[in-house]
Amino acid sequence: MPAPLRLDLLGSALPPIAWPLVWGLAGVLAILTVGALAAMLLPLLPAGGDYRNLQQRVASWWVMVALLVVALVLGWQATLALFALISFLALREFLSLAPARREDRLIILASYLVVPISYGWIAINEYGIYLVFIPVWVFLITPFLMAIIGQTRNYLQRAAGFHWGEVACVYAIGFVVWLMRTPAHLPMPAGPAGLVFLLLVATEANDVAQYCWGKLFGRHKIMPTVSPNKTWEGFLGGWATTAALIWLIGPIYAPLAGMNLAIMAVLLPLAGFAGDVTLSAVKRDIGVKDSSHLIPGHGGILDRIDSLTFTTPLYFHLMTFFALHR
Amino acid sequence: MNVARLAFLHLVARPLAVLFTGADVIGREHLPSAGPAIIAANHNSHVDTLLLLTIFPARLMARLRPVAAADYFLRGPLIGWFSRTLVGIVPIARGSQYRERPGREDVLAPAREALAAGDIVIIFPEGTRGGATDELGPMKAGVARLAAAFPDAPVIPVWIEGAGRVLPKGAMLPSPMNCTVLVGEATRWNGDHTGFMEALRQRLEELRKSAPPQRWLSDLDPDPPPTSAAAAASAPPAPPSPDS
Numbered sequence: 001m002p003a004p005l006r007l008d009l010l011g012s013a014l015p016p017i018a019w020p021l022v023w024g025l026a027g028v029l030a031i032l033t034v035g036a037l038a039a040m041l042l043p044l045l046p047a048g049g050d051y052r053n054l055q056q057r058v059a060s061w062w063v064m065v066a067l068l069v070v071a072l073v074l075g076w077q078a079t080l081a082l083f084a085l086i087s088f089l090a091l092r093e094f095l096s097l098a099p100a101r102r103e104d105r106l107i108i109l110a111s112y113l114v115v116p117i118s119y120g121w122i123a124i125n126e127y128g129i130y131l132v133f134i135p136v137w138v139f140l141i142t143p144f145l146m147a148i149i150g151q152t153r154n155y156l157q158r159a160a161g162f163h164w165g166e167v168a169c170v171y172a173i174g175f176v177v178w179l180m181r182t183p184a185h186l187p188m189p190a191g192p193a194g195l196v197f198l199l200l201v202a203t204e205a206n207d208v209a210q211y212c213w214g215k216l217f218g219r220h221k222i223m224p225t226v227s228p229n230k231t232w233e234g235f236l237g238g239w240a241t242t243a244a245l246i247w248l249i250g251p252i253y254a255p256l257a258g259m260n261l262a263i264m265a266v267l268l269p270l271a272g273f274a275g276d277v278t279l280s281a282v283k284r285d286i287g288v289k290d291s292s293h294l295i296p297g298h299g300g301i302l303d304r305i306d307s308l309t310f311t312t313p314l315y316f317h318l319m320t321f322f323a324l325h326r
Numbered sequence: 327m328n329v330a331r332l333a334f335l336h337l338v339a340r341p342l343a344v345l346f347t348g349a350d351v352i353g354r355e356h357l358p359s360a361g362p363a364i365i366a367a368n369h370n371s372h373v374d375t376l377l378l379l380t381i382f383p384a385r386l387m388a389r390l391r392p393v394a395a396a397d398y399f400l401r402g403p404l405i406g407w408f409s410r411t412l413v414g415i416v417p418i419a420r421g422s423q424y425r426e427r428p429g430r431e432d433v434l435a436p437a438r439e440a441l442a443a444g445d446i447v448i449i450f451p452e453g454t455r456g457g458a459t460d461e462l463g464p465m466k467a468g469v470a471r472l473a474a475a476f477p478d479a480p481v482i483p484v485w486i487e488g489a490g491r492v493l494p495k496g497a498m499l500p501s502p503m504n505c506t507v508l509v510g511e512a513t514r515w516n517g518d519h520t521g522f523m524e525a526l527r528q529r530l531e532e533l534r535k536s537a538p539p540q541r542w543l544s545d546l547d548p549d550p551p552p553t554s555a556a557a558a559a560s561a562p563p564a565p566p567s568p569d570s
Contacts (some may be wrong), residue, residue: 095503096491096504099543100542100543101544102544105491105501153543153544154543158543292348292504294350
């Protein structure tokens with residue numbers, strides 16, 4: 001195996017970058033270039049058609065991929081900063097649409113403090129405290145503060161909504177950064193960044209594959225009351241495609257083989273689908289189609305990370321389980 | 327061109343608007359591409375001005391002039407400098423003693439001058455910040471007088487959803503919450519004072535209805551039935567039932 005790629009930034013060495021990751025990132029950029037060319041050339045076809053949404057989507061992908069690549073290359077600190085920002089933006093979108101009363105304004109303001117504190121536990125490597133901070137302590141303290149303020153109308157609905165937002169937008173997403181802090185003595189064929197790369201590529205590929213299979217062959221609705229555009233054909237086609245992708249590239253980027261690889265390949269696409277439709281149910285309840293207009297062509301940041309809120313914890317916990325039961 | 331103001335808008339106001347509100351805009355294509363023009367928006371927070379000053383393309387930023395109450399924004403030398411130099415306000419005198427009447431000072435004169443100079447005048451027809459109840463308060467007719475004086479200037483209705491939650495009247499700490507600016511199609515002076523105000527109100531109400539629900543729960547739901555104790559205390563005595 002060739003020595004990993006080593007880069008310097010202003011004289012200080014960056015974490016070594018494994019060659020598979022370099023090729024993987026190059027592959028993603030190649031796919032983006034194809035997408036950009038398609039978005040430019042398709043409107044020139046005689047059939048015409050409106051490809052502005054595709055153009056916007058591809059343009060936004062360039063920005064998102066650039067941010068992720070820079071963060072992964074710079075190391076866990078930069079990845080932590082990027083995902084803390086993503087969590088803040090997602091939480092802001094969620095709290096702005098969640099059921100809340102006028103009296104909750106200070107609760108909402110205080111809720112943003114959860115982002116730096118939760119990511120702070122990652123920065124100082126306090127895994128045990130991270131695990132209980134949001135699911136236990138934020139869960140207990142927020143409703144208590146709401147009780148002190150004293151507005152009890154819709155109390156349960158509001159308290160549940162706030163906690164849903166903290167877990168989905170902050171706690172679940174934070175495990176991406178924990179992947180970057182995987183102890184160096186564990187086997188990692190493409191370094192910690194390779195673990196994150198596989199998670200992100202598989203999750204986004206699942207979204208895209210489901211969409212394409214559904215567009216091409218979709219006929220039977222799978223969840224008509226939640227996501228009327230989703231079909232069995234899209235779900236099953238996306239599942240098979242993503243499972244095959246994980247089976248093929250999984251061993252290159254993560255310590256996965258044999259039964260462990262098969263389990264990951266089968267379960268991760270299911271989690272992506274689950275995250276997608278769960279957030280759809282939330283948005284349908286609130287009565288919005290997109291959580292905001294932050295990302296041109298895509299909608300809000302919550303719309304972009306919906307699958308990730310489910311795949312990240314699943315991926316992390318399976319990896320941890322496999323590492324402990326070698 | 328005022329360099330301090332442009333630096334303030336680009337380096338302070340715009341980042342603050344994005345950080346605290348997300349600054350989503352629906353109907354950006356309806357924004358005027360040149361002055362003179364009148365932006366008529368609902369008003370719940372200072373954040374309204376922050377948003378309206380930062381959603382325009384950079385080349386129009388120097389042209390934006392929010393109409394603002396002189397008694398509030400020019401009350402001291404420091405806030406006066408801030409309001410005039412950085413925010414670029416057009417001062418307007420408020421209060422019954424300034425109502426338009428023969429022989430009185432024309433309170434809209436500074437706004438007229440700005441329009442005559444080709445500026446984009448931002449006006450909040452409610453005249454003051456509302457209570458973030460997501461309702462449009464009574465509107466003052468100054469906007470109609472401005473439109474009548476400049477019949478060629480488009481009047482663009484703008485509904486701002488959510489700003490009253492970021493920084494409501496009386497609050498000291500702003501809280502980040504997404505806001506949406508909905509820009510409607512331009513209307514023009516139609517020669518009729520009452521009809522103009524009614525049309526403007528209708529357009530603003532339509533924009534309000536299409537806004538995402540970035541509002542407090544109480545504004546969405548009707549009041550629940552009173553609890554039995556409260557009902558017993560406040561309800562009028564029940565009418566005798568027909569068969570008694």
